[in-house]
Amino acid sequence: MGDVFDEFTPVYSNPPGGDGLHIEQASRHPQFDPLSYHGSIRFPPPRPHYQVPPNSLVDASTEASDAGVSHMSHKEVKKIACIGAGYVGGPTCAVIAYKNPSIQVTIVDQNTERIEAWNSTKLPIYEPGLDHIVFTARDGIVAPLDHNLTSGKPMTVQLASTMNGGTLITGLDGHDELCPRPLDLGHAPNLFFTTDMSSAIADADLIFICVNTPTKDSGIGKDYACDLKYFESAARKIAEIAVSDKIIVEKSTVPCKTAQSMRELLEANCNPGVRFEVLSNPEFLSEGSAVSDLLNPDRVLIGSDSSSTGVSAAASLSDVYSWVPRNRIISMNLWSCELSKLAANALLAQRISSINSLSAICEATGANINEVSYACGLDRRIGPHMLKAGVGFGGSCFKKDILSLVYLAESLHLSEVADYWKSVVAMNEYQKCRFTRRITHCLFDTLTGKKITILGFSYKKDTGDTRETPAVTLVRNIFAEKCKISIYDPKASEQQIWLQLAEDGGKLEKLKSRITIHHDIYEACEGADAIVVATEWDEFSNKAITPRGPSAWTPSSILRGVSANGNRSHTPTNQIPQGETFSRVAPTPTIAILGGSGTPSRLPASIDSVISRNHSPTLNPKHSAKGSHSYAPSRGRQDSLASTLSTGSTNDHLDTIGEENKTNRLDWGRVALGMRKPMFVFDGRGILDVDKLEKLGFRVEAIGIPGVRYQPAQEFE
Numbered sequence: 001m002g003d004v005f006d007e008f009t010p011v012y013s014n015p016p017g018g019d020g021l022h023i024e025q026a027s028r029h030p031q032f033d034p035l036s037y038h039g040s041i042r043f044p045p046p047r048p049h050y051q052v053p054p055n056s057l058v059d060a061s062t063e064a065s066d067a068g069v070s071h072m073s074h075k076e077v078k079k080i081a082c083i084g085a086g087y088v089g090g091p092t093c094a095v096i097a098y099k100n101p102s103i104q105v106t107i108v109d110q111n112t113e114r115i116e117a118w119n120s121t122k123l124p125i126y127e128p129g130l131d132h133i134v135f136t137a138r139d140g141i142v143a144p145l146d147h148n149l150t151s152g153k154p155m156t157v158q159l160a161s162t163m164n165g166g167t168l169i170t171g172l173d174g175h176d177e178l179c180p181r182p183l184d185l186g187h188a189p190n191l192f193f194t195t196d197m198s199s200a201i202a203d204a205d206l207i208f209i210c211v212n213t214p215t216k217d218s219g220i221g222k223d224y225a226c227d228l229k230y231f232e233s234a235a236r237k238i239a240e241i242a243v244s245d246k247i248i249v250e251k252s253t254v255p256c257k258t259a260q261s262m263r264e265l266l267e268a269n270c271n272p273g274v275r276f277e278v279l280s281n282p283e284f285l286s287e288g289s290a291v292s293d294l295l296n297p298d299r300v301l302i303g304s305d306s307s308s309t310g311v312s313a314a315a316s317l318s319d320v321y322s323w324v325p326r327n328r329i330i331s332m333n334l335w336s337c338e339l340s341k342l343a344a345n346a347l348l349a350q351r352i353s354s355i356n357s358l359s360a361i362c363e364a365t366g367a368n369i370n371e372v373s374y375a376c377g378l379d380r381r382i383g384p385h386m387l388k389a390g391v392g393f394g395g396s397c398f399k400k401d402i403l404s405l406v407y408l409a410e411s412l413h414l415s416e417v418a419d420y421w422k423s424v425v426a427m428n429e430y431q432k433c434r435f436t437r438r439i440t441h442c443l444f445d446t447l448t449g450k451k452i453t454i455l456g457f458s459y460k461k462d463t464g465d466t467r468e469t470p471a472v473t474l475v476r477n478i479f480a481e482k483c484k485i486s487i488y489d490p491k492a493s494e495q496q497i498w499l500q501l502a503e504d505g506g507k508l509e510k511l512k513s514r515i516t517i518h519h520d521i522y523e524a525c526e527g528a529d530a531i532v533v534a535t536e537w538d539e540f541s542n543k544a545i546t547p548r549g550p551s552a553w554t555p556s557s558i559l560r561g562v563s564a565n566g567n568r569s570h571t572p573t574n575q576i577p578q579g580e581t582f583s584r585v586a587p588t589p590t591i592a593i594l595g596g597s598g599t600p601s602r603l604p605a606s607i608d609s610v611i612s613r614n615h616s617p618t619l620n621p622k623h624s625a626k627g628s629h630s631y632a633p634s635r636g637r638q639d640s641l642a643s644t645l646s647t648g649s650t651n652d653h654l655d656t657i658g659e660e661n662k663t664n665r666l667d668w669g670r671v672a673l674g675m676r677k678p679m680f681v682f683d684g685r686g687i688l689d690v691d692k693l694e695k696l697g698f699r700v701e702a703i704g705i706p707g708v709r710y711q712p713a714q715e716f717e
């Protein structure tokens with residue numbers, strides 16, 4: 001994310017009340033719109049026909065004069081509460097705390113177990129780099145102060161603060177010492193996790209709402225509309241508790257116009273004299289790269305109404321994103337902001353469905369989807385991201401958000417629009433079922449009694465999240481063929497997998513009679529008739545690690561093993577066009593931590609230094625000499641590092657993988673020894689080097705590439 005941003009940063013400037021929108025390149029226009037706050041970008045107020053209806057809470061009489069907005073004073077946010085400690089609330093507010101040591105951030109959730117996990121050394125969600133962020137902000141980090149003091153004497157620090165360009169330090173014995181230089185003060189704990197909603201709300205200046213907004217499963221809008229029950233209950237709680245003014249921030253993904261209902265709810269239920277300002281601030285992080293997305297976002301959208309208080313609240317929120325370049329903070333009207341989130345997800349998912357539709361044509365014609373995707377992605381207007389064909393998109397948001405958009409379109413009587421977006425979801429379902437049919441067909445049209453091993457259950461790599469994972473559809477479909485199924489995933493827990501399968505409608509007892517979940521990948525593969533790769537975990541791949549996930553391509557990964565007519569060939573690596581690089585996507589922190597092949601440029605320097613600090617006993621706070629600190633040492637940092645750095649078996653056949661990347665990789669040679677013949681591998685994620693596996697005796701069927709056995713044309717005759 002973000003690498004092309006600077007080149008194309010749009011500057012939106014408009015004279016107040018004007019009707020033109022001018023987009024120019026920031027580099028040519030260093031002056032931002034006068035409405036902006038400190039260089040952030042602000043859209044003008046909505047034009048009359050975009051004004052919200054008369055019952056709207058946007059009060060024209062309170063609209064700020066355009067000239068006044070940029071100079072308006074705004075409140076400094078000192079305390080933040082976040083309702084919802086999930087995949088968004090946890091990482092987002094942890095990064096906010098990490099980046100703003102002076103702001104106290106409290107994350108609340110009604111789920112006691114989740115909060116306990118956030119307060120432990122084993123966080124409830126897996127995200128590369130998250131442990132460091134949470135442990136630093138939650139537990140504090142010790143600055144190596146002892147050798148910086150003027151007196152040179154070690155002292156146990158009770159308090160340290162900056163003063164006159166230097167640092168005033170108070171020892172535990174009450175003794176003060178002024179060091180003339182600024183010192184690294186470390187990070188005092190400023191991140192708290194609790195179930196105590198009342199005090200978190202009461203204390204906060206600004207409250208993020210990060211609760212789940214799933215698809216409704218009954219009533220009006222069933223299977224399409226967004227269920228706002230959690231959102232409403234959070235709003236009611238805020239209204240009930242708050243006795244001082246608050247800025248309320250919609251972080252959850254919600255339908256367009258939710259802010260209006262939100263404000264009505266708050267105003268109808270609030271304590272006397274309390275005022276709320278509602279902002280929209282949707283989150284664009286992707287799971288698996290949440291930390292790097294949050295540290296380096298493409299953009300931060302802030303939607304407010306155009307009243308003076310609305311604009312002032314937006315400025316306060318903008319300050320919370322202290323680490324984000326100002327020209328990436330975009331202020332706009334509330335409804336655009338809410339809709340932009342749904343629109344972005346719909347557009348991303350639409351690209352995946354488009355490429356998946358083309359993968360079916362490739363399989364039927366002899367074209368190769370990887371080549372097609374690569375060729376199209378080189379067009380700057382198309383770009384390389386989100387064009388990786390696979391078994392279908394999963395995750396808690398794409399489907400949900402498209403369905404919410406469909407519902408919105410239908411509510412507006414725009415049935416053609418609704419049908420258009422519905423087809424994106426329909427294509428995804430088709431892709432998942434198409435893949436299962438291919439598996440069954442290749443295995444001689446019967447799976448009865450056979451053992452099928454599913455590698456990967458999370459909906460994508462680098463997360464343990466299994467919501468809407470394509471693996472569920474695969475398991476459901478092949479289970480119906482009466483086979484035995486073994487599942488292995490590096491991060492999705494056994495409990496989570498069963499829960500997901502049961503939610504899909506399966507009866508646990510019946511499922512357990514033929515499904516086994518393994519913790520050992522070789523055990524999972526032993527005696528299998530076929531292996532199905534359902535998630536693109538690096539661990540399963542026999543290729544060099546690609547920079548990041550499914551959307552990053554290298555010419556070598558595309559060209560190797562495939563001839564110009566789409567059939568497999570043994571194209572040597574040295575036939576790759578010289579001097580061509582295609583690493584536009586940053587490596588995940590995990591790769592960098594493992595010393596992977598990608599350049600670790602996106603790994604924040606501070607994370608980097610802490611990682612090396614943990615390797616050095618003299619710098620690790622736990623082991624540092626003299627114990628000159630008052631903060632509790634980070635509880636889980638060593639554990640997490642140990643697990644990140646643990647190594648697996650050797651993979652001698654993986655000659656394309658750098659030495660450092662051979663750790664933790666599946667040894668396909670060893671797998672081959674234990675499988676039943678013929679040994680089938682179905683690559684649902686395009687992560688396998690087909691040539692290499694074929695040399696080991698596997699028959700590989702990959703999405704978007706014509707198969708050895710699979711003859712899709714027969715299917716359509």
Ligand SMILES: NC(=O)C1=CN([C@@H]2O[C@H](COP(=O)(O)OP(=O)(O)OC[C@H]3O[C@@H](n4cnc5c(N)ncnc54)[C@H](O)[C@@H]3O)[C@@H](O)[C@H]2O)C=CC1
Nearest residue numbers: 084085086087088109110111211212213230234252253283
């Ligand atoms: N997961 C993702 O990658 C992204 C999700 N989003 C959006 O963010 C929102 C949250 O998503 P996730 O974090 O994935 O959901 P989640 O299900 O992981 O977390 C939501 C949390 O809110 C808590 N909660 C619900 N109602 C509550 C209440 N009244 N009081 C206190 N706690 C309450 C739940 O116990 C749960 O822990 C959704 O609207 C989603 O569409 C946006 C961008 C990315």
Ligand SMILES: O=C(O)[C@H]1O[C@H](OP(=O)(O)OP(=O)(O)OC[C@H]2O[C@@H](n3ccc(=O)[nH]c3=O)[C@H](O)[C@@H]2O)[C@H](O)[C@@H](O)[C@@H]1O
Nearest residue numbers: 283284285286287386387388390393394395397459460550
């Ligand atoms: O609102 C949300 O929840 C988030 O949804 C997505 O993020 P996420 O679902 O975490 O992950 P993606 O990387 O977008 O992948 C989604 C699914 O599409 C699949 N995918 C992705 C990219 C691709 O080229 N091909 C492909 O099949 C992935 O394997 C995965 O199953 C968006 O990318 C985020 O910007 C957004 O904030």
